Amino acid sequence: xxxxxxxxxxxxxxxxxxxxxxxxxxxxxxxxxxxxxxxxxxxxxxxxxxxxxxxxxxxxxxxxxxxxxxxxxxxxxxxxxxxxxxxxxxxxxxxxxxxxxxxxxxxxxxxxxxxxxxxxxxxxxxxxxxxxxxxxxxxxxxxxxxxxxxxxxxxxxxxxxxxxxxxxxxxxxxxxxxxxxxxxxxxxxxxxxxxxxxxxxxxxxxxxxxxxxxxxxxxxxxxxxxxxxxxxxxxxxxxxxxxxxxxxxxxxxxxxxxxxxxxxxxxxxxxxxxxxxxxxxxxxxxxxxxxxxxxxxxxxxxxxxxxxxxxxxxxxxxxxxxxxxxxxxxxxxxxxxxxxxxxxxxxxxxxxxxxxxxxxxxxxxxxxxxxxxxxxxxxxxxxxxx
Amino acid sequence: xxxxxxxxxxxxxxxxxxxxxxxxxxxxxxxxxxxxxxxxxxxxxxxxxxxxxxxxxxxxxxxxxxxxxxxxxxxxxxxx
Numbered sequence: 001x002x003x004x005x006x007x008x009x010x011x012x013x014x015x016x017x018x019x020x021x022x023x024x025x026x027x028x029x030x031x032x033x034x035x036x037x038x039x040x041x042x043x044x045x046x047x048x049x050x051x052x053x054x055x056x057x058x059x060x061x062x063x064x065x066x067x068x069x070x071x072x073x074x075x076x077x078x079x080x081x082x083x084x085x086x087x088x089x090x091x092x093x094x095x096x097x098x099x100x101x102x103x104x105x106x107x108x109x110x111x112x113x114x115x116x117x118x119x120x121x122x123x124x125x126x127x128x129x130x131x132x133x134x135x136x137x138x139x140x141x142x143x144x145x146x147x148x149x150x151x152x153x154x155x156x157x158x159x160x161x162x163x164x165x166x167x168x169x170x171x172x173x174x175x176x177x178x179x180x181x182x183x184x185x186x187x188x189x190x191x192x193x194x195x196x197x198x199x200x201x202x203x204x205x206x207x208x209x210x211x212x213x214x215x216x217x218x219x220x221x222x223x224x225x226x227x228x229x230x231x232x233x234x235x236x237x238x239x240x241x242x243x244x245x246x247x248x249x250x251x252x253x254x255x256x257x258x259x260x261x262x263x264x265x266x267x268x269x270x271x272x273x274x275x276x277x278x279x280x281x282x283x284x285x286x287x288x289x290x291x292x293x294x295x296x297x298x299x300x301x302x303x304x305x306x307x308x309x310x311x312x313x314x315x316x317x318x319x320x321x322x323x324x325x326x327x328x329x330x331x332x333x334x335x336x337x338x339x340x341x342x343x344x345x346x347x348x349x350x351x352x353x354x355x356x357x358x359x360x361x362x363x364x365x366x367x368x369x370x371x372x373x374x375x376x377x378x379x380x381x382x383x384x385x386x
Numbered sequence: 387x388x389x390x391x392x393x394x395x396x397x398x399x400x401x402x403x404x405x406x407x408x409x410x411x412x413x414x415x416x417x418x419x420x421x422x423x424x425x426x427x428x429x430x431x432x433x434x435x436x437x438x439x440x441x442x443x444x445x446x447x448x449x450x451x452x453x454x455x456x457x458x459x460x461x462x463x464x465x466x
Contacts, residue, residue, distance in 0.1 A: 102444065135424070178417055179424040180449045227444040234447055237428045315432040379425055382400060 009070040016071045019047055020078025027081045027207070028350050034206045036163065037084065044088055045118025049075065053092055054100060058112050065304040068092065069249045076253015080352045082359035083207035086250050090159055091115065093247040095122040098168060098239040099186065102226040107186055111166060123164035125155035125187075125213045126236065133372045135236065136177040138170065142185065142220065149173070149225075151185065151218040154197065159366075161211035162199050165189050168239075169215065170232050182232030186224045193218035204358035241317055243367035244324035245303035251331040251363060252300065254356045255293040258338045261353070262286060265341055276341075285337040292330035299323045318380040321373040328363040328370055335360045389438065389466070390459035396433050397455065401426040412456040417449060427452060434458075440465040 023040050030037060044050070052068045054060025076085050096115050099108060114120035131138040140153025151171055155161070166188060173183040187194060197212030227235050266277030266286055276282045303323050306316055335357040339346045346353035364370045379385045387395070390412065398410055401422050416422045422430065430452070431442050440462055451461045 178449060179422075179427045180417075180447065180452075228447060230449070231444050231447040233424050233427065234431075234444065315436045317428065317432065376425065380429060 006066070009066060012067055012070040013074040013077075016047075016049070016074025017078040018074075020075045023079040023081065023084075027079075028352075028355070031081070031083070031206045031355050032349060034201060034209065036087075036207055036209050037081075038163070040081075040084060041088070041121070042118045044075075045116070049088065050092060050096065050118065051116045053097060054112060054116055055108075058108060059116060060112075065246065065307040066301060069246065069252075069300060069304045072246075072249045073252045073256065076250055077256045078253070080257070080355070081207050082250070082254060082356060083205035085253065086205050086247075086359070086362075087160055087208035089247050089250050090124070090243070091122060093242045094124045094239055095166075095168060097242055098124075098184075098226065098235060101238060102184070102231075102235050103186065104223065106223065107226070111186065115166070120166055121160055121164050122166040122168065123158045123160040123213060124239070125158055125161075125167045125169040127155060127157050128153070129156050133369065135170075135233075136172075136181060138172050138182070140169065140171045140215065141175075142171040142173050142183060144173070144222075144229075145219075147223075148219045148221055149183075149185065151187065151193075151215045151220050153215050155213040155215075157200060157210055158213055159205075159208055159210055161213050162196055162209045164196075164213070167194075167213055168226065168235075169213070170236060173229055173232075179233050180230035182236065183229050184226040184232045184235040185220050186226055187215070187218065187220055189213070191218055191220075204355075204360070204362045206358075237317070240367050241320045242307075244373070245307070245316070245320040246300070247367065248324050248327045248363070249300045249304075251327050251360070252293070252297055254359070255289075255296065255331060255334055258334065258353065258356060259286075259289055259293055262289060262338050262341045282341060285341060289334050289337055292334045296327045296330050299326055318377055321368070321376045321380075324363075324367065325370050325373050325377070328360075331360045331363055332357075389462050390455060392438065393430075393434075393458050393462070394455045396437075397422065397430070400433070401429060410455065412459075413454050416454060417452060422452070430458070434462060438462055438466075 049071060051060045052063050052071055056062045072089055079085055096112060099112060115122060128138055142149035142151045153171060169185045169187045170182055172181050174181045193216040195214045197214045199209060199211040202210055263286060266282050267275050269276045303320060338353045339357055342353050345351060375385045394410060434440055434442055446461060451457055
């Protein structure tokens with residue numbers, strides 16, 4: 001049986017959908033005001049969502065990755081808060097999974113329980129003002145000093161930064177552009193010299209906030225390195241591959257919800273004494289939306305079925321990039337069609353369609369822009385791409 | 387085909403795309419000379435783990451182990 005036809009997965013999806021519908025409430029208002037909800041974060045953490053992928057030995061559920069995707073689907077379909085859902089799933093795929101894969105037993109035991117319970121929130125500190133796709137132009141650096149490293153630099157455009165009390169921080173530990181010049185550290189934001197800087201307002205994913213993380217001579221113990229000194233490339237590659245393959249599943253819930261809404265609209269809205277769904281311009285859009293949704297599910301469940309907990313995704317690097325590109329392109333086109341089907345009503349700020357459209361545009365940027373990912377796909381095919 | 391030849395063939399056929407290094411020697415500096423970049427390193431690790439059935443531990447991700455065909459082969463052969 002293919003994983004996407006598994007009745008167990010359907011039950012997980014349905015259970016999370018029913019739970020997540022109770023999280024909506026004032027979502028349009030919070031989206032307008034760019035307000036994060038710590039209270040909802042705690043409720044979702046209490047549901048066990050943040051424990052799904054984590055090891056049993058630390059209080060996690062250690063479920064197959066397909067189960068996590070089913071839960072993400074239900075959460076995204078039930079809860080209309082794309083920014084909030086993104087932040088939750090980003091913490092699982094980008095933060096907790098990375099700590100679980102690369103952290104020492106001591107680091108896992110020290111940090112993962114609080115992340116799973118919702119007591120602690122974390123950020124992924126990679127991007128800088130002048131460094132994104134070009135990782136080796138990074139200015140944040142860490143210099144060895146006894147049993148510690150001294151960390152200096154500023155990370156920008158970081159999801160969850162304004163309230164994160166923990167951060168994965170990438171820094172150069174040698175000045176060269178060598179693949180071994182990056183190191184990943186786990187940094188407690190309460191440590192001396194670590195602070196939260198400027199916040200950035202943005203057009204989509206508004207209910208999760210974005211900002212700066214500043215490190216001014218922060219003393220980080222060597223024991224807080226994820227992986228090894230100089231092994232940051234592997235940490236970065238594995239974590240972004242997880243984001244490309246699995247975090248992309250945050251598109252599925254809004255697409256499922258949008259599809260139901262648009263089909264209902266096409267049947268109930270009449271013009272010229274006919275339901276608008278009888279016009280081929282509309283029915284074609286709906287048919288395309290169904291294709292985009294179903295094919296995106298297949299792509300994501302295929303990637304999820306290849307992954308085990310803690311398993312390297314490296315042999316699937318090209319497919320993970322393709323999955324992200326494919327789902328992103330289809331999600332954006334899906335939401336544009338949904339807007340057209342709803343007309344002016346979809347354009348109103350009270351409509352979740354306009355919110356989903358704004359949220360969908362972020363997919364072509366995070367975890368590698370679609371342009372960068374196409375370069376990756378071509379380069380992995382052996383083309384001499386710069 | 388031995389381990390070293392297998393790795394060399396993979397590097398030449400899959401990681402070098404500019405046709406400038408078809409006569410790669412076992413001691414040519416792969417990283418310092420820019421023959422392999424970061425994406426190439428990760429692709430090579432995938433090849434070693436999948437095709438030669440070895441696990442490259444995080445602790446082994448150091449420049450010395452990936453400096454040349456010779457050093458990569460030495461690291462892999464210790465695991466076989």
